[in-house]
Amino acid sequence: MKKKTTRSIDQNAEAKIKEAARKLFTQKGYAAVKTREIAAEAGINLALLNYYFRSKEKLFEIIMMESMQQFMQSISILFLDEKLSVHRKIELLVESYITMLLENPNLPLFILNEIGSNPKKLGEHMDNPTKAMREKFIGQLKSNAGGNKKQQLHYFHIMANMIGLTIFPFAAAPIMQQLMGIDKKEFAVLMTERKKLIPLWMKSMMENS
Amino acid sequence: MKKKTTRSIDQNAEAKIKEAARKLFTQKGYAAVKTREIAAEAGINLALLNYYFRSKEKLFEIIMMESMQQFMQSISILFLDEKLSVHRKIELLVESYITMLLENPNLPLFILNEIGSNPKKLGEHMDNPTKAMREKFIGQLKSNAGGNKKQQLHYFHIMANMIGLTIFPFAAAPIMQQLMGIDKKEFAVLMTERKKLIPLWMKSMMENS
């Protein structure tokens, strides 16, 4: 009995296919990517794709699930902590997200698209800890209406702003760069600046709304 | 000599095709939409599509161009005005954008996607007045570093925040709605709230950055 017989020295085909698929799917979306393209990018034969993953759709499902997890997992760990204040959580979330997005710049658009065309399936891609954390955070936001004079900002605005300020520049990077004449290096610097800036903005936003 | 012989009473085929194409393209993107689908949605024969517009790609080009113009035109008119302050311009822009996006909720994702995969073509879809206006506004932003104590916020941040706060909720609407249990009606109300809120947030952001 053998578990695995690695034939090629470099990297086994399964991993190469997944890597190629992830790159292409996140870049161009499901429909625009052809199976032959994935095979070529992976440097393997077309039939291998269906041998390892039963179909294009199955392969996509896997990529999608992993991307989603990567997207959610950045938060779930630290967000369950009861002792952290909302502001501290925002700091941690923004920091961790921007770091992750600098490595995976086209994750936002990919996920926005996929969920946009399949809103129902969102729940399936999320594990329970993630859901629990989200509930907790929203609860914490709602019950945070403490000693403020003015009425509390709707938690939708707070979530939308936090996520929007963090994620949007990545989704719009090509436009922004082209439109404002900024190259990839400057972009990275600016995004790193935002790790500190966004929490400040969020704070003043929540205080004098 | 005839200009046009409108056969069908309701609406001529050309317009119906364009309308169907716009709906489907903006919903699912170029590759995911099939010519037969457009024909069915428009309630016409497949060959008509190629009769009026030479090909799927040509049809898409038209939809894309019109969408882009719709997106840019909201701004170009009022933004050339020298006498308006930056803050007043922000108020006008946010107001006008949100109004337009409530009518066309999937325009943002559509444009982000298309430009994301074809950054070079961005310039072609923009007319000169639009470019002029953009230059002017950025110039106004840069030279606005007046009497502030702290150093001025990079204009990239200002643009990114203004556009992000305005547009992102629409791009992420399906996720947000699903995740936070908000229906379309509430969503519209919240977006309308943001017409007033975003300019306030932008102000405090630019003052104590």
Add this chain to the structure above:
DNA sequence: AAATGATTTAATCATTTGTTTAAATCAAAA
């Protein structure tokens, strides 16, 4: 009414695309 030219249709073509099949190749076990 007949002619004209625009509009619309059904049928077909050629290519692309996802998937399958049957055979070849290779590494490890017997």
Add this chain to the structure above:
DNA sequence: TTTTGATTTAAACAAATGATTAAATCATTT
């Protein structure tokens, strides 16, 4: 070495897809 089972390949299939063709239909002009 031979066998065994996993891995890889070339070739082919069936359906989907963008586009074309040739004929039919309709509204208007003559």
